[in-house]
């Protein structure tokens with residue numbers, strides 16, 4: 001069902017797109033990220049260290065390490081390559097469902113960074129059913145992936161994916177997850193469900209492959225349920241950006257610009273959207289993305 005990504009792999013349509021004639025979340029995700037792959041890479045690689053450094057620190061990796069590492073929903077491989085550079089004596093694998101993302105990762109790893117093929121590889125596959133044996137990795141990471149994970153019945157697959165992560169992690173191995181979280185505009189308390197539903201609906205209008213931003217504790221509970229121990233939040237941080245830039249990063253700016261009008265209205269009405277909407281000195285609508293990093297160990 002899954003293929004190692006590379007020139008000899010089958011066309012993705014053969015093994016990734018279900019034969020039935022309906023649109024699945026999998027195909028929505030692939031369509032979104034196929035269109036925005038290069039744009040996503042350009043924007044996120046420029047933001048660079050602010051998002052990457054905390055994740056690398058949370059892994060505890062040291063230069064010259066020799067581990068088996070997996071980066072799930074690796075996208076264009078920004079994190080995968082950063083992990084592989086630290087893990088220079090080991091092997092780092094990036095897994096993602098979108099072919100166009102993986103192509104950028106391969107190009108950067110082998111042509112730009114000149115990493116050896118023995119140290120990094122990219123594979124196409126779904127995180128719900130990873131193409132790896134049990135206990136394969138010392139470290140399993142995920143950045144900005146969990147808010148997309150949902151099955152064909154639109155049920156979030158937090159538990160399925162965490163159980164898969166648990167399965168492929170070696171005993172005493174570690175997992176590190178970084179993602180955007182829903183946090184109320186009115187402070188640090190857990191926002192009520194309705195506010196979080198509004199927050200996620202806004203994100204879905206901007207990117208239909210978005211499903212659900214987990215709260216800090218929701219993820220901790222999921223990690224415990226999957227039998228991980230020492231589940232904890234190691235860092236929370238914010239990143240501010242204009243709503244216009246955020247929408248344009250999808251590659252569907254013209255189609256989705258109506259969202260800007262809706263968000264301006266919600267801001268003026270002071271509705272809690274979990275986004276801390278406000279205007280900057282140039283009268284542009286800005287908001288805060290709240291990030292969280294969780295770590296846990298396999299016993």
Ligand SMILES: C[S@@+](CC[C@H](N)C(=O)[O-])C[C@H]1O[C@@H](n2cnc3c(N)ncnc32)[C@H](O)[C@@H]1O
Pocket residue numbers: 029030033044072073074075076077078079095096097098101125126127128142143144145148149150
């Ligand atoms: C926002 S991007 C993050 C990419 C990368 N981790 C980063 O931080 O630069 C989300 C990625 O998740 C991938 N993705 C979404 N659902 C997936 C699934 N079920 N299995 C594998 N990859 C998935 C998408 O293809 C996309 O590349």
